[in-house]
Amino acid sequence: xxxxxxxxxxxxIFKDGLNLHDFVKRAIPEHVKDVxxxxxxxxxxxxxISNNKTIECLTLIFRVGIAxxxxxxxxxxxxxxxxxxxxxxxxxxxxx
Numbered sequence: 367x368x369x370x371x372x373x374x375x376x377x378x379i380f381k382d383g384l385n386l387h388d389f390v391k392r393a394i395p396e397h398v399k400d401v402x403x404x405x406x407x408x409x410x411x412x413x414x415i416s417n418n419k420t421i422e423c424l425t426l427i428f429r430v431g432i433a434x435x436x437x438x439x440x441x442x443x444x445x446x447x448x449x450x451x452x453x454x455x456x457x458x459x460x461x462x
Contacts, residue, residue, distance in 0.1 A: 367386055367387070367390050367428060367431035367432075367435065368386065369403075370402060370403060370406065370424060370427055370428065370431070371386065371389070371390060371401050371402060371403055372402075372403030372404065372405065373386060373389070374386075386435070387432060387435040387436070387437075389401060390428050390431060390432060391432050393428075394425060394428055394429065394432070395425050398421050398424050398425050398428065399414070399416060399421055399424075401428075402416075402424050406420070406424065407420065407421075407424075419459065423455060423459045426451075426455045427452070427455060430443065430448060430451050430452060430455075433448075434448060
């Protein structure tokens with residue numbers, strides 16, 4: 367999720383029990399653009415460049431990231447399912 371948020375799991379905002387997983391999970395779906403790397407959603411002048419399709423794609427990617435980073439390893443999404451989900455997302459958004 368760090369790639370799409372532009373934040374490291376050790377970022378200074380992650381304190382008092384907040385972590386990257388919870389930061390993104392709390393943002394889904396209404397505040398995806400707020401937690402996304404600004405380079406993905408804003409131009410150099412700070413204007414929003416993302417459309418609904420971009421936000422929808424980021425939301426789906428974040429959902430996979432959340433499923434991969436749950437605290438209990440046994441509850442995390444299986445890597446085969448991760449690959450499948452990411453391929454479905456890629457295929458859906460590259461076609462349009």
